[in-house]
Amino acid sequence: MxxxxxxxxxxxxxxxxxxxxxxxxxxxxxxxxxxxxxxxxxxxxxxxxxxxxxxxxxxxxxxxxxxxxxxxxxxxxxxxxxxxxxxxxxxxxxxxxxxxxxxxxxxxxxxxxxxxxxxxxxxxxxPLAGMTAFQVIIDQLQVVPGDRVLIQAGAGGVGLFAIQIAKAQGAYVITTASEANREMLLRLGADEVIDYHQTQITAAVHDLDAVFDTTNEIEDGLAVLKPTGMLVSIAGRPTVAQQTGQPSATHWWLHPSGKTLTQLGQLIAVHQVQVxxxxxxxxxxxxxxxxxxxxxxxxxxxxxxxxxxxxxxxxx
Ligand SMILES: NC(=O)c1ccc[n+]([C@@H]2O[C@H](COP(=O)([O-])OP(=O)(O)OC[C@H]3O[C@@H](n4cnc5c(N)ncnc54)[C@H](OP(=O)(O)O)[C@@H]3O)[C@@H](O)[C@H]2O)c1
Incomplete structure (x- = not known):
């Protein structure tokens, strides 16, 4: 040794x-x-x-x-x-x-x-990016089949996992990315890719069930939710007004866990999530x-x- x-x-x-x-x-x-x-x-x-x-x-x-x-x-x-x-x-x-x-x-x-x-x-x-995505999509936003979900920065480390996990839950997945990443994100399960250089999300989508904010654009994220919708940010801290409003926003910090990683590993093993x-x-x-x-x-x-x-x- x-x-x-x-x-x-x-x-x-x-x-x-x-x-x-x-x-x-x-x-x-x-x-x-x-x-x-x-x-x-x-x-x-x-x-x-x-x-x-x-x-x-x-x-x-x-x-x-x-x-x-x-x-x-x-x-x-x-x-x-x-x-x-x-x-x-x-x-x-x-x-x-x-x-x-x-x-x-x-x-x-x-x-x-x-x-x-x-x-x-x-x-x-x-582990870090995948578990963050898993805990936000499954545990915090509690995405269920048919939910319309926005995932910011779909081509990032966290975003790529989040798109696939939300898709595996049966959601309709909208994401933001540069045009060059469109094909990859559609292939991995995104239903709509918004080029954030060209289009503001507030002009493109509305009445969503959930927003996963990875870019600290909380105000824009809240604006595209329906009143009962929920935003979780891993990149910014919502104000008290944003936390208590309708729709509402919260912050999430990863809780590292062998249990979560095992669950994510099972999605990977059946090819529902690619790396x-x-x-x-x-x-x-x-x-x-x-x-x-x-x-x-x-x-x-x-x-x-x-x-x-x-x-x-x-x-x-
Ligand atoms: N709270 C937590 O527990 C936790 C855990 C993990 C990560 N984080 C935080 O979450 C954030 C994302 O982490 P990450 O690992 O996914 O980062 P990352 O891999 O570095 O993200 C890079 C990606 O972000 C995209 N991007 C940059 N600005 C964008 C915008 N305005 N709109 C849409 N896409 C944009 C880029 O796409 P283009 O090249 O196309 O621009 C690139 O694909 C970081 O701030 C990180 O610190 C927090």
Whole structure:
């Protein structure tokens, strides 16, 4: 068992130049954790927002390893872990950052078995964005067959999952995107794609049942809902008036959960949800910097993956 590992860290908040390689001890696991040998991770906006210092959390210490999404193989299990064993291929969104490394310690209740039809690269793209989409569409908006739903930024990491999950629920799905993404989004299940560069949603749709706001356009989203409709934003904070009005708006923050990820994995296993990869980067300082820059552009179409262990990633 290795005692040291390669990680990409920051020593202070700042630009992509702060990201650099470092040798760190392999994390020790607590009784309710497993140690995962990381095959791949993916970049989400939380990565670069943390790197720049926009999102600071209590207890964050330098050097700080970023990365929340993990796909890999369990290499050790804590004494209290019952449902996973060494050698299991798993994926997860960890409670804490640390996946830009060869090994990461993760609470067992955040893990799910990797769907057999996904590679490690595809699996790494799922947890944070996919579970956010799942919890908003299924648990918060409670989309049911026949609902007319607007999903903002359909070509983004979250939007692509949300379109497919809403479609699997039997909804009529309207989404916003650039013209270049229209064909892909129709193929994945969108019924209407509105080019947000050309058309304001308030001029194109009305009387919807639900809006999933991923772009902090809450006022416009509320304007296209029917009075009993509901908006959930993951990008902005509704005002008290927006929260208490009819229609109403709420904010949602992902609750990482092995149970949610297992449910999403079942939709993936039966091909109701596909994983769209925007781009793939090597696990080097230059690779992780480039992956952050791609996410920070706000124009990724699908997920940005960092391949941490090429040999392991090729196994599935
Ligand atoms: N609260 C939570 O728990 C939570 C969880 C996950 C994410 N988030 C937040 O949710 C947001 C979306 O995350 P993400 O991972 O999906 O981001 P992302 O993958 O970086 O989104 C990029 C996509 O957004 C599209 N886009 C940009 N501006 C747009 C606009 N005005 N209208 C329609 N599409 C637009 C781009 O399409 P074009 O290239 O065509 O412009 C691109 O496809 C971020 O702010 C993130 O921080 C919150």
């Amino acid at each position: 290795a005692v040291d590992m390669k990680a990409i860290v920051i020593d202070r908040y700042g630009s992509v130049q702060e990201l650099h390689e470092m040798t760190l001890p392999v994390p020790e696991i607590k009784a309710d954790e497993v140690l995962v040998k990381v095959a791949a991770t993916s970049v989400n906006p939380i990565d670069w927002r943390t790197r720049t210092g926009q999102m600071r959390r209590d207890g964050q210490q330098f050097p700080l390893v970023l990365g929340w999404d993990v796909a890999g193989v369990i290499s050790a299990v804590g004494a209290a872990v019952r449902h996973f064993q060494v050698g299991d291929a798993v994926f997860a969104r960890s409670d804490h950052a640390g996946a830009d490394a060869q090994y990461v310690a993760i609470k067992a209740d955040k893990l799910a078995m990797k769907p057999g039809n996904l590679s490690f690269v595809q699996a790494a793209a799922v 769209v990869i925007d781009s793939q980067y090597p696990f080097t300082t230059a690779g992780v910097r480039a992956a952050h820059e791609r996410s920070e552009s706000h124009h990724a179409h699908g997920k940005i993956v960092i391949v941490v262990d090429e040999k392991l990633a090729e196994q599935a």
